[in-house]
Amino acid sequence: MPESYVDRLVARYEEQLQGFGASLPEEFKKSALLLDGVLGESELDQWAETGIRLAGQSLRAWEAATEYFRATPVIHATIGFQGIIAWAQLAANIAEKSSLVAASFIKFTPSVLEYLTLDDLEEWSLQGDRLFRGNWKSGTLSAAYFEHTPALLKFLPLASIEKLVSIIDALTERSYELASTCLESATRIFGELESSDREPFLGFARAVTRASWADTRLYFERGPSLITSISPEHRADFLDLSAKVTSEVGRQAFPLFADAAESLGQLSEDTHAEHILFASNIAIGSPTAAMEYLKIVPFVSNRLTSEQLRRWSAVGEEILTVENNAEGAEAFFRLESTRAENSLQELSSRIELASINTLLRMYAKALTGEQVGIYSVEELVDQNIGWVQESVATTEGSSIYLPPFVATFDEQEANFQSYKVFATHQTGRIEFGSFRYKWNQPGIYTGSTILEREESAQSRREVSADSDEVSPSSALTAMQRYFNVFDERILISGIFTVVEDTRVDAYVSREYGGIRKWLRQLQAHEGNRRPRVENMPLRAAFVENLLRTSLGRPETMRWPTVYREFLESGLAALKIVEQDDATVQDSAEAAAAIFDIAQRIPNVTPAMSDGKFDFDSPSEDMLSIQPAMPSGDGPPLDMQSNDQEIEFENPPQPEFRGDFKPELVQLLARLKQQQEGQVDGEGAPLTKEQLKELLENSVEITIAEWAEGDLDESLGMFLENLEQAATPSGEGKSDDDSKGSDESSGGQGDGEEQELPMEIDWSYYDEWDFRASDYRPRWTRVGQRFHEAEEEPEFYEETLRRHHGLVMETRKQFEMMRPEVFKKIKRVEDGDELDVDLAIEFYIDKKAGIGPTGKVYNKRNKMERDVAVAFLLDMSASTDEEIEKQRQSNSNDDDEDDFDGDPRKYFQWLAARRASQMIEPPKRIIDLEKESAVLIVEALEAIGDSYGIYGFSGYGRDNVEFHIIKDLEEPMGPLVQRRIGKIEPIRSTRMGPAIRHTIHKLNEYDAKVKILIMVSDGRPQDHGYGKDRTEKEYAVHDTKQALLEAKRDGITPFLITVDKEGHDYLQQMCDDIGYEVVDDIESLPRRLPTLYRHLAVE
């Protein structure tokens, strides 16, 4: 066989190729053979030369060359020989910098060419090249880029990949590790994304990387799944929006994006378009507002219809576009603005219990005459004393539990009226005596058969030798004893509930004509939501039909005509309690009679007894049934079959009637009595065993853990909870009570209890956001606390001693102060005004010859001054600053001359100074505040004005500390003296809420002249009191606003700052508010009384 050209070629280069790795000559040979006949001879030469040149470019370039030889036969088919040469040139360019990268480039070219043309290759090489920075890490990354491209190209065009490259490139400046993770995960991520989402996803990714590179990883990790919750058609829009926003919000971009995406996920997809569009519109004015809007939408749309939501958003949009107030709009959509809340409330038809709690409490008090608490059902469930349903109204006898909100109807009025109906039905149970069942008492319309029933039950049980049954005498309450009589507790309990609720509703609509209409509406609403009778077993259907009648919807009853007498006599019995004045005793009797009927009805389903009965609409007769007690027993309903009976279950209660648990309520009442020490005729204290028995038998209790686990243990816990609930008010209830209201929580009356170490009363105040020009509603929480200070009793005395002269002087000045209000004293012998009537009478009497004394003058006399002043002392950490230090630095400059260059004088001075510092520790601002407090106390005691002294500090808006040193109405005493001694610098300075709380206190106090004096170092500063710690504007504006609020309430505010170093940020703001900077700080104790005199007398 003649040697071919290729063989010669191979032979020619074989030797040259020996110096490199073994694979090089092999690949060369293999490819050469493959190219035989494909390339011409000169082409072959050129091909080989190129490879060999490549191999020689650097130490490890032979690898790249190996790949070159391996790849060429494959790609020749697509790009031809000229292509190969051009491509090889690209590779050579890369190889000049890194043969490793070049190898990767070459190696993956064949796969890339499935997607790219020859022309693209250069672009591709450049992208990879861009990532290479000449070091090892970047080389690896660049190589990885070439490696991943083929896979990526499946999902992204090269132009998009370029964007990815620039993201990765940007990341390399921070972290190669992060860059390569992103690169590696890219294929998976883009593979998972819908094709239309890929480009926008990249766009936002780029923005995130620019704004906050570290978030890129988070975005790559969570982004894809986050956006799946957004409707597919609008993902791109959302991502575009997020990207646009990013340039403005910077680091917040990803969190905002994530929150907004999650929010959108909570909304139905067909609303996404609208929300995203709206957000995009406002993003033009404020990107943040746009994202805040998306975040808040789910919350708001829970309260508003979509039309209302539109109107609400329009208000926010107006703030942005018309008022041009971006920060206002942001606060609006964050719901941190009063305007936002108010407009939400106006638009919303939903009523929150919290907003009408006080109202309903008074309403319930009025209706029942008893102190009835109104709580959210959630709280009752938390107590775990047997109530579990969270959404229904109920009462345990002294409190009413209502759902946390009502949004059943479209109009606010209707929802509010629903609350009233709820409340009225529950108070009705109290008002109309549902819990006052007495054993064996006749009703108005019925006699009592319960004793006979009990006897027959007993003999029946003896016969069946069911020794486990409870003996009747052991019942703890009348209600328990009543229920014990019946063999089927669930059934009697359900029937009694229906009957008694019927009675209460009848009472309510008789007695309260004004809510009759709403009661009807709610009844109808409930009536429409009843489960289908047709699906119920027969006995349950019987009870359900009674319930429907009691909801005023008898026409919705469905019952087999063949068994009509059963239902008819049941209805007649039910009607008894709808009559005027029917009592709970009537209910008990009627329920017993209905129970008898129900027991005769087998609980079988229509399917099982198929064909035997149909559910029919009620006849005319049935609809006009008159009240009547059913006559005794009858034979059981004749089914002529052995259909299987289903365990009986009561149909669900209508929401507004809620749970009814008379047995538990009576037990609670009993426990309460026992705790209050009144053991009545009903017997000795309850034993645990008795309780356990009751609870085990009662069907009113559903305890979550009941079934599982240790019965004894859960029972024990339950008992504890019960006893806690029975404990007189204040102690048992959680302290949640005090939340959101200024009233101090109850618990008065049981005052002998030892004092708590510190009691905190929380109040909420708005805060002024000057940027939004609006209040942030209930933004701050002020905790008022009394100190039972024990330390430093001597501070007060000590100050008095030390400043004896000053104290005396101030006192004298105050005693001399001219009181400005006078009161007339009539009928005195000497005075400044003659009373004409008296004078005439005196004259006549004189004439008539009687000589009474001449008390004919009126005198203007000093009346008690009517001034109340509150001092508010800054107890923030900055008051810890030493004053000495400041002075020292000053005096060093000024006084230098005094020493006349004589070192002895200087040392004398120094020694004296040291000595004085030994005796007195350096003084701090707070010390001066304290001394001033002492002085002012002395002064005010002399003049007799009412005054309070308060200190404030705290950290963050949730925890503004408000310390009572002396309350306005509190008399001066040793305790106050000690509290003054205990004043210490604590934390930050949120002035606004402290001022507002003081205003609140002054408003509560009765005085003609009211003054608020705040002493501080002029530096409002707190966590979140402004954009960051250094921003003062927000704090200063809020403080000023609070001072203006004081003015508006008729209080004279006055500010004293003891700042020497010009830290005073308040001064420039408070032009129209009384203000003084006490320059010579130490003159504060002297200055304060003088100032006060000015304020209170002028």
Next chain:
Amino acid sequence: MTKENKSYTQLAVEDFRLTKEPYYLEINDEVSLFEAAYNNHIPVLLKGPTGVGKTRFIEHMTWRLQNSVGDAPSDGVPLITVACHEDLTASDLVGRYLLEGDETRWIDGPITRATKAGAICYLDEVVEARKDTTVLIHPLTDYRRLLPVEKRGELLEAADGFLLVMSYNPGYQSALKDLKHSTRQRFISIDFGYPDRDQEAAIIEVESGATPEYSRDLAKLAEKVRNLKEHGLGEGVSTRLLVYAGKLMVAGISPRRACQVSVVWALTDDMEVQRSIEEVVTSIFDE
């Protein structure tokens, strides 16, 4: 003065007699108590919140006594009422000299006139008077039944029909203004509480002419509102206000509105309490 037609009658207080029986519904046994006290010369203190019928009761009793004594208008028991206030002096009660030309003339004060005429002297809101004024009645209200007329140096013995009756609302008095024990213990004390629902409904119906249903509803409302006493309501709603409400209803004002002006707003300025009461009103009345 050319006008001849007198559009008014002027009468000396002791000559005034009621011409028709003032309606009064007895709540407990106050009528018989009062009669017994009157017959035994025992002074009476009527105690109770405003607008529960104290004044009406005393008028009613005067009328009853007047009719039991005789038929002629000059017979019977006159009622002399003094509204007490803090500037009330002894002279205002007992009498004073007047100047007539150069002469002085004595005129009797209300209490003196009552003592002489054997009238019931009704001191309304007696705690408002100054203590030095109230001690004046001490000799009149014990077994002596004497009125010292200091300025004339006389002692007046009370005529047989004379009785001193005072009224007093313990609700809003400050401790400062309470009655002295020595004053208090000269009187028997009849307590006027609020009538129960049926009684009050009856009173409203008669007094205002409102329908029995409305009257009952008003009485119900009163009962509910009185439950709110500790909630910033100084006093429960008075029967008087309910009668007003009834009258407005008769005049065609809607019940809710009538209650708003005569009950809700008349009772308190506290918005929250107002709203709560209004909710009670709207629960009871449907329009």
